[in-house]
Amino acid sequence: MDNEYIRFENVRKEFPGVVALSDISFSVRKGEVHALLGENGAGKSTLLNILHGVFPATSGTVYIDGKPTKYNSTYEAITQGVIKVHQEVQVVENLTVGQNIALGFEMVKGGFLDYKDVYEKCDGILEELGCSFRSKDPVTGLGVGDLQMIAIAKSLYFNANIISFDEPTSALSVPEIEKLFEIIRNLKAKGITILFISHKLDELFRICDRVTIFRDGMCITTKEMSETSNEDLIHLMVGRDVSSYAVRTQPSCADYSEVVLEAKNLSGMTFDDISFKLYKGEILGFSGLVGARRTEVMRAIFGADPLNGGELYLHGSKVNIDSTETALVYGIGLISEDRKREGFIPTMSNNRNVNIPGMGKFKKGMLGLVDEKEMLDNFNNYAELVKLNIRNPEHFTVNLSGGNQQKVIVAKWLSTKADILIFDEPTKGVDVGAKAEIYKLMEDFVAEGKSIIMVSSELPEVIGMSDRIIVMREGRINGLIDKKEDFTEVKILSYAMQEKES
Amino acid sequence: MVSRFIKKNSRSFTTLVALLLIVLVFSILSPRYFQYDNLIDIVNQGVVNGFLAIGITVAIITGGIDLSVGSTMAVVIVGCAELSAHQVPVVIVVVLGILMGVLIGIINGFLITRMNLQPFIATLGTNQIFRGVAYVISNGEPVLNIQGQFRKTFQFQIARGIRMNMIFLLVLAVIFAVILSRRRAGVYIYAIGANENAARMSGINVERYKMFAYIMCSVGAAMAGMVTLARLGTGEPTAGEGFETMAIAAAAIGGTSLAGGKGKILGTVLGAFTISALKIGLIVIRLDTFYQFIAIGLIIILATYLDTLQAIIVRKIAKRKKSQ
Numbered sequence A: 001m002d003n004e005y006i007r008f009e010n011v012r013k014e015f016p017g018v019v020a021l022s023d024i025s026f027s028v029r030k031g032e033v034h035a036l037l038g039e040n041g042a043g044k045s046t047l048l049n050i051l052h053g054v055f056p057a058t059s060g061t062v063y064i065d066g067k068p069t070k071y072n073s074t075y076e077a078i079t080q081g082v083i084k085v086h087q088e089v090q091v092v093e094n095l096t097v098g099q100n101i102a103l104g105f106e107m108v109k110g111g112f113l114d115y116k117d118v119y120e121k122c123d124g125i126l127e128e129l130g131c132s133f134r135s136k137d138p139v140t141g142l143g144v145g146d147l148q149m150i151a152i153a154k155s156l157y158f159n160a161n162i163i164s165f166d167e168p169t170s171a172l173s174v175p176e177i178e179k180l181f182e183i184i185r186n187l188k189a190k191g192i193t194i195l196f197i198s199h200k201l202d203e204l205f206r207i208c209d210r211v212t213i214f215r216d217g218m219c220i221t222t223k224e225m226s227e228t229s230n231e232d233l234i235h236l237m238v239g240r241d242v243s244s245y246a247v248r249t250q251p252s253c254a255d256y257s258e259v260v261l262e263a264k265n266l267s268g269m270t271f272d273d274i275s276f277k278l279y280k281g282e283i284l285g286f287s288g289l290v291g292a293r294r295t296e297v298m299r300a301i302f303g304a305d306p307l308n309g310g311e312l313y314l315h316g317s318k319v320n321i322d323s324t325e326t327a328l329v330y331g332i333g334l335i336s337e338d339r340k341r342e343g344f345i346p347t348m349s350n351n352r353n354v355n356i357p358g359m360g361k362f363k364k365g366m367l368g369l370v371d372e373k374e375m376l377d378n379f380n381n382y383a384e385l386v387k388l389n390i391r392n393p394e395h396f397t398v399n400l401s402g403g404n405q406q407k408v409i410v411a412k413w414l415s416t417k418a419d420i421l422i423f424d425e426p427t428k429g430v431d432v433g434a435k436a437e438i439y440k441l442m443e444d445f446v447a448e449g450k451s452i453i454m455v456s457s458e459l460p461e462v463i464g465m466s467d468r469i470i471v472m473r474e475g476r477i478n479g480l481i482d483k484k485e486d487f488t489e490v491k492i493l494s495y496a497m498q499e500k501e502s
Numbered sequence B: 001m002v003s004r005f006i007k008k009n010s011r012s013f014t015t016l017v018a019l020l021l022i023v024l025v026f027s028i029l030s031p032r033y034f035q036y037d038n039l040i041d042i043v044n045q046g047v048v049n050g051f052l053a054i055g056i057t058v059a060i061i062t063g064g065i066d067l068s069v070g071s072t073m074a075v076v077i078v079g080c081a082e083l084s085a086h087q088v089p090v091v092i093v094v095v096l097g098i099l100m101g102v103l104i105g106i107i108n109g110f111l112i113t114r115m116n117l118q119p120f121i122a123t124l125g126t127n128q129i130f131r132g133v134a135y136v137i138s139n140g141e142p143v144l145n146i147q148g149q150f151r152k153t154f155q156f157q158i159a160r161g162i163r164m165n166m167i168f169l170l171v172l173a174v175i176f177a178v179i180l181s182r183r184r185a186g187v188y189i190y191a192i193g194a195n196e197n198a199a200r201m202s203g204i205n206v207e208r209y210k211m212f213a214y215i216m217c218s219v220g221a222a223m224a225g226m227v228t229l230a231r232l233g234t235g236e237p238t239a240g241e242g243f244e245t246m247a248i249a250a251a252a253i254g255g256t257s258l259a260g261g262k263g264k265i266l267g268t269v270l271g272a273f274t275i276s277a278l279k280i281g282l283i284v285i286r287l288d289t290f291y292q293f294i295a296i297g298l299i300i301i302l303a304t305y306l307d308t309l310q311a312i313i314v315r316k317i318a319k320r321k322k323s324q
Helices: A044-051 A074-079 A097-101 A115-129 A144-157 A174-189 A201-207 A230-237 A294-301 A324-329 A339-343 A350-355 A372-385 A402-414 A432-447 A459-465 A489-497 B002-008 B010-029 B036-061 B069-085 B090-113 B119-138 B148-155 B164-182 B184-194 B196-201 B206-232 B243-253 B265-284 B290-323
Strands: A004-015 A018-029 A033-037 A059-064 A082-085 A162-166 A193-197 A210-215 A218-224 A255-267 A274-280 A283-287 A309-314 A317-319 A332-335 A420-424 A451-455 A468-473 A476-481 B157-159
Touching (some): A004 A044, A018 A044, A018 A193, A033 A201, A044 A162, A074 A082, A082 A144, A115 A144, A144 A174, A174 A193, A210 A230, A230 A489, A255 A294, A274 A283, A274 A451, A274 A476, A283 A294, A283 A459, A324 A332, A332 A402, A339 A402, A339 B196, A350 A402, A372 A402, A402 A432, A432 A459, A451 A459, A459 A489, B036 B164, B036 B184, B036 B243, B036 B265, B069 B090, B069 B119, B069 B206, B069 B243, B090 B119, B090 B148, B090 B206, B148 B164, B148 B206, B164 B184, B164 B206, B164 B265, B184 B196, B184 B206, B243 B265, B243 B290
Parallel strands (some): A033 A193, A033 A210, A082 A162, A162 A193, A283 A468, A332 A420, A420 A451
Antiparallel strands (some): A004 A018, A255 A274, A255 A309, A309 A317
């Protein structure tokens, strides 16, 4: 291949129980902007992490400029000019721009840090990038776009040969994106090779030369951007056997004559104009890419975050849910996507974790002590219902497998008698067997005339489980798919990735 | 039932062993140590710290801290002294004293839950403020003319050396322990300390229960204040200065984790008596009081190191089991 610069050869990465990358082989030309495209979890970031020395590949080789290359740390990669600009740039507040650029690689003269040369060199780079700030300015108060410029300046400071951008535009405004693209074009003109991850297809067409498509940890193909189209790319990204899991085993029991929950023009810090209806007995899917702000909407409905505007109606009457406690009283539960941080109390047993929200019910005597016997009975009932493998009520939830932890959390919310449950990524980090059981619990729940909102980034799950699908993009609802025959990955992805045509 | 109690309070038994060891060592060193009057004196000396420590334990379990307990004591001391000097009946003085504690707890709780200040900073600030309030109330001078009846209420001996204030500590400790282990509020306080996010996402009103914890904390300090007032007989606005450190020490020796989510009232009470047993022991063997500081410091470090050591041993055993 002509002027090939980076070559991945049979790169494979295994994590305990998961194959994240299998036999990735493709190459990147010198001085091109090369896009990596794929669904969440397709393996793009894993590959970049291997390239940048975050962790080693299980097998396979990365060649840079014809030589097999393996960095033992990101530090080593940076000194070799292989640098990554992260999605959210981390800086040390209180230090100056120049100090941040040189952080970890400060120059030393006579035992003291020498910033004079650093500042001089940085100012030259900042000038070249067209930045309005200089190296002696504090980073405090700089915007996201400016921080990204600092990261790019850092890569130039180390004479980068390869720069990777992981979703660089997700937090930028339109003019900032324009400026970034201008800079990327300049970097390219200097002969720097650029890897570019983005979910925004229009950006890829504007800035990239070629694209490599990933699916389920495999590399599907590499294409010239000039020889492909939106539809083509989306088809290449999906195209998987959907029927293999996440299917409804019972007929839909949605009753479209009864609205249970209605959101009218909800807005918050990161989302705007969210309106939808949830019907009795329905599983309403919320699809979208990571960063579409679905979780934020759900947290606001659940009272965990404040709403800036809009109205929420429960069974036709307006409600104001200002705390999670209020949500609990109104019969709304949320099963968080971040189990470890938000799902359970690590120092408590399964019994306690299941009974925590509903504890008010189990009081006895004049002193209002908790009734341990009733709680144990309650635990046993729900542990049986969710088929918890380890039934020991004294067992600590933190020591269970992901699937069993999720069952404990589902049992917790079922026991509160909530009639609306919000499942945020219900099967994230859950093994296949437990997945099927959680799907069944969801079906049983709606069969009782209760309703579910399911946020999921797994397309087969959304397609298989939902009665209707709402697709969000960048904090707004970008599409509603209410006919089963329209439930296709292509359709959902095009709503998730493309600007709404209006 | 008994075995379950031991299992749930295993860390407190470690503290009990430490306490008994200290008693044993000093009993060997000095024949005057293991005598009824001396042992009662250990309890007596531990009462004020005990009240402060059981309160601060509750605040620490939520993942917070209350550095203002010493000044809270002082406010209650001069407040109750003024009331008593103005012939207010004892029962009303005591009730108002506890209410002062409740009010102070609400102030600390408000700063922490509504204004989102870090507990350390918030109570560092209120510690200064409450001290100032105590000076303002008393005009900087000890309040005199406390009713004998007030002093008698706390100092009354029901048996040789056993005073009412010990009974009060027992009662409040039992109340706190029951709230923490057998009532919903207690379970929620532990939950908040162990994982505040998860607690909130379980529908717990985190702000309300944190507020409740700080009220419990200040009520403990208020009781410590009234006991001190009854002992001294005058309302000293300088009382309780720096007492928060010994209260935290008692909690730590008793097994309370400063990271939150862990701790027992029983352990804390034993921790307070461990400190007083050590102090009195050093006096009995006529060691210079300067050494007290060193000894208490060592005990704090040793006791908490035991926890680390225990964790390491548990991990090693688990590893060995796995590799077999």
